[in-house]
Amino acid sequence: MxxxxxxxxxxxxxxxxxxxxxxxxxxxxxxxxxxxxxxxxxxxxxxxxxxxxxxxxxxxxxxxxxxxxxxxxxxxxxxxxxxxxxxxxxxxxxGADPVRVVDDEHLPDSGETPFCAAERHELEQAIGRLPPRARAVLVLHDIEGWRHEDIGDELGMAVGTSKAQLHRARQLLRKTLGENA
Known part of the structure; x- marks a missing residue:
């Protein structure tokens, strides 16, 4: 059954x-x-x-x-x-208040190699430092898999604004993490 x-x-x-x-x-x-x-x-x-x-x-x-x-x-x-x-x-x-960045001790131990864990930690910190609306769009689109139309509805912004915020978030991540990101 x-x-x-x-x-x-x-x-x-x-x-x-x-x-x-x-x-x-x-x-x-x-x-x-x-x-x-x-x-x-x-x-x-x-x-x-x-x-x-x-x-x-x-x-x-x-x-x-x-x-x-x-x-x-x-x-x-x-x-x-x-x-x-x-x-x-x-x-x-x-608003645009800065987000507190987590310490290493607050990250879960997932059995990753130290190199992978360090990269993941660096990425999490970089995402955490993004402006709140850009971070929300990035997380909802790239991590959660939402469409720009749904993000726009939820955040009260136009689809074009959602796309622009995603572009901005990705640019800021590249700048923070280096051009190879």
Whole structure:
């Protein structure tokens, strides 16, 4: 018998959680927290503490808005969009304030070679130093795979502006990391 997809389980848990079942929401949390945190960690400029706060805020908002979930998309898609919106509102609220760069001790040990880990760390720091809107466009487009139309809708900018911000972010990364980047 083929395994039941997580989306099928999501449906039951979503309905139960929308009716106030905290255990169902805990199951949804456990299933989706990794993807949500990963996206928010990148959008927060690799700031672990900020990403944790944003993840908590996203799940609190999801709990509050769950009774209004219309099932027009999967719960995972809805939650992911909600979480990204939480991060984008945080970026807007912070304006162009510089992002705190993480220390080596906050980076997870992924079993990488020291050379690869150093390159990854350098890239994360460079992304973290990008202006907030350029960073958001870069992360959403190049890492999360969003289309410029969707980025424009989410960030309240024209498609051309999204493309220009992506170009700017890439130029700044090349300048920071060297021309071979």
């Amino acid at each position: 083929p395994p039941v997809s997580s989306a099928a389980h999501d449906g039951d848990d979503v309905r139960a959680a929308a009716a106030g079942d905290r255990r169902a929401f805990q199951r949804l949390y456990a299933l989706h927290v990794g993807r949500v945190y990963g996206a928010l960690h990148r959008l927060a400029g690799y700031d672990h503490a900020r990403a944790e706060d944003l993840t908590q805020d996203a799940f609190i908002r999801a709990w509050q808005k769950l009774p209004g979930f219309r099932h027009e998309s999967s719960f995972g898609t809805w939650l992911y969009r909600l979480a990204v919106n939480v991060a984008l509102m945080d970026i807007r609220a912070r």
